[in-house]
Amino acid sequence: MFLLPRQELLRRAEASQARVLVTDAHHDPDLPGLIRSARARGAATAQMATLLGDFTCHGAEHLLVQHPLTLFFELEFNRTPESPRFFEAQSIAFTGNIFFEPTLNQLHGGYATREAFCQKYGFDPARPLCLWLPSAPDVRDESYALVARAVKDAGHNLAVKLHPWEYAFKKHGAAHPWGLAQSSDALWGVTAVDEADTTWAYHFCDTAILRGSAMSLELPFWDKPSLILPATVTTGLFAAQASMVRRCSTLLQGPEELPTLLARPLPVFTPADYASARAAVRLDPAQGPSRDAYALTVEALQGILAGRGAGIRAGIQGNEADLRRLYDPHVTPELVRALKPLRRLQYSARRLARHLV
Numbered sequence: 071m072f073l074l075p076r077q078e079l080l081r082r083a084e085a086s087q088a089r090v091l092v093t094d095a096h097h098d099p100d101l102p103g104l105i106r107s108a109r110a111r112g113a114a115t116a117q118m119a120t121l122l123g124d125f126t127c128h129g130a131e132h133l134l135v136q137h138p139l140t141l142f143f144e145l146e147f148n149r150t151p152e153s154p155r156f157f158e159a160q161s162i163a164f165t166g167n168i169f170f171e172p173t174l175n176q177l178h179g180g181y182a183t184r185e186a187f188c189q190k191y192g193f194d195p196a197r198p199l200c201l202w203l204p205s206a207p208d209v210r211d212e213s214y215a216l217v218a219r220a221v222k223d224a225g226h227n228l229a230v231k232l233h234p235w236e237y238a239f240k241k242h243g244a245a246h247p248w249g250l251a252q253s254s255d256a257l258w259g260v261t262a263v264d265e266a267d268t269t270w271a272y273h274f275c276d277t278a279i280l281r282g283s284a285m286s287l288e289l290p291f292w293d294k295p296s297l298i299l300p301a302t303v304t305t306g307l308f309a310a311q312a313s314m315v316r317r318c319s320t321l322l323q324g325p326e327e328l329p330t331l332l333a334r335p336l337p338v339f340t341p342a343d344y345a346s347a348r349a350a351v352r353l354d355p356a357q358g359p360s361r362d363a364y365a366l367t368v369e370a371l372q373g374i375l376a377g378r379g380a381g382i383r384a385g386i387q388g389n390e391a392d393l394r395r396l397y398d399p400h401v402t403p404e405l406v407r408a409l410k411p412l413r414r415l416q417y418s419a420r421r422l423a424r425h426l427v
Contacts, residue, residue, distance in 0.1 A: 080104060090114040090374055093130070093415065101128040114374050118367065119167050121284060122351055123307065124148070126154035132380045136167040136363075137351050138397040139405075146417050147307065147409060161379030163370035166352035167365030172292045174273060178266040184274045191261055193227040198336055201275035201294075202230045202260070205283050206247075207302045209236070209254040213325045217279055217299075217309055218260050220328035230255050230262040231273050237265040277336045279328070282308035290318050290347035295337045299325055306408035313404045315347040318352050350400075369425075391424050398424070 074082070084092065087169040091108040093101050095117045105115045105128050119125060119136035119410065123143040127133065134158070135141065139160075144153045156162075166173040181187040188195040195406055202220045208214050213350040221228040232240075236254060246253070255262035263271045272278075272292045280286060282301030286308075288368075289296045303307035312321055318339040320331065323379045398421055406414055 076100070085112075088113060090116060090371065091130075092116045092134075092371070093128070094118060095125040095133075096129070097126050098128070105129045112158070116371070116380070118288060119165065120169055120286060122167065122310070123284060123382075126150065127152045127159070129155060131158075131160040132370075133159045133162045133168065134165045134367060134380060135162055137353060137400070138166055139351070139400050140291075141393065142397040142401055142405065145414060149413070161373075162393075162396075163366070163380030164353045164374070165370050166368040168350070168363045168367060170288050170291050171362050171364060172272070173269065175266055175269045179310070181270050181274075186276050186327050187267070187270055189229070189316070190267075191229065191263065193229070193261075197225060197227050198276040199227045199229060199274060200332075201271050201278045201283055202228060203278060203280040204230065204233065204254060205281040205285075206233060207234075209248050209250065209257075210282055213299070213315055214254060214258045216325040219326060220332055224332035225274075226332065227269060227273065228260055230260050231268050231271055232262050232265075232266075263266055282312045284308075284311060286312050286315055286319065287347075287351050288314055290344045293341070293344045294337055295319065296320060297328070297331065310404040311406040313402065314350040317343040317346045319347075319408075320339065351401060391427070394420065396425055408417070 072079075072082075080100055084107055091103065091105065091113050093115075096370055104418070105117075109129075114132065115130040116132040116134055117125070117128065117130040118134040119140065122136050122140055125133075125135060125140050125144055126146075141156060144150070144156060181190075184199075185195045187193075188199070195197060202217050202221070204214055204217075217229055232253065232255060233247075238244070239246050240253050250257060253262070272294060275294060277295045277297060278289050279297045279299070281299045282305075286296055286298050297310050298314065298319050298321050300321075300323065301312075312319065314367070320337055322328070322331070351373075352363065405417050406417065409417060
């Protein structure tokens with residue numbers, strides 16, 4: 071694995087004779103040209119999921135998409151200029167998301183026990199460990215202090231997992247992404263875990279506290295309950311996503327509810343509750359044992375290398391109605407309500423027409 075400056079990465083990719091080029095699906099000015107160049111020299115190209123609700127098609131012929139709902143978000147909710155390129159794909163595989171899988175970071179050490187983790191950060195291992203995951207709007211907001219105070223007043227440990235951009239700020243010293251003079255953990259007087267320890271914090275925490283966001287979809291993969299505060303941006307979408315994991319989460323009206331909630335025993339959910347939430351964002355095979363996103367991604371790439379396509383969904387190229395039918399069974403009423411009024415009407419009308427044919 072190489073971590074390279076952008077221009078060096080592009081140069082190496084252009085010169086590569088690899089049979090398949092795999093990129094992510096973020097908005098990026100360089101990816102369309104890189105994919106065109108790879109296709110021109112005869113390589114297969116694929117893009118893979120990093121987020122459920124954001125997948126920018128840059129012209130790869132094979133798409134490794136997290137879940138059919140990703141198609142809904144792109145074709146009905148986001149509607150970017152690139153969204154119609156889904157209809158150009160030769161094959162689509164629903165692979166889950168490798169970034170959702172509960173993979174512990176053992177490249178930079180690790181912890182044999184919860185006690186060892188707590189010792190590093192000065193936590194009492196006999197007390198519950200609450201993991202606070204502030205989103206961008208929280209870092210300058212009084213809600214940050216309200217969460218910290220509620221956890222400490224309840225006698226629990228408070229660990230903070232910072233936004234990735236704040237970890238970059240602490241490591242590289244560039245301008246703070248939201249204009250602070252210091253990182254939010256220093257501003258609000260709390261203990262942030264090191265970036266290399268974030269997966270261990272997921273593993274050892276007893277509950278997570280977070281703002282409604284895409285992050286709410288990840289905690290069920292760690293079998294961890296969430297206390298979810300209402301979103302302050304993209305409220306309809308994030309509320310709908312929070313509803314997808316409600317079987318293993320507690321949805322709050324605001325941080326002022328935390329003191330009462332934390333005074334009681336923390337919520338406990340069953341393995342079936344977590345499995346239900348995971349199934350909302352990762353398709354299991356119709357037959358056979360459940361497989362994680364790593365296995366599904368490798369299977370899709372093997373199909374591409376063998377000339378079969380991504381494999382799970384092939385032959386949809388140019389068939390708009392068939393592509394849209396893939397997500398219809400998974401769209402909840404909350405997701406429909408999250409659409410803007412005109413888009414909601416258009417989606418409902420098209421869905422009705424699709425199922426009358």
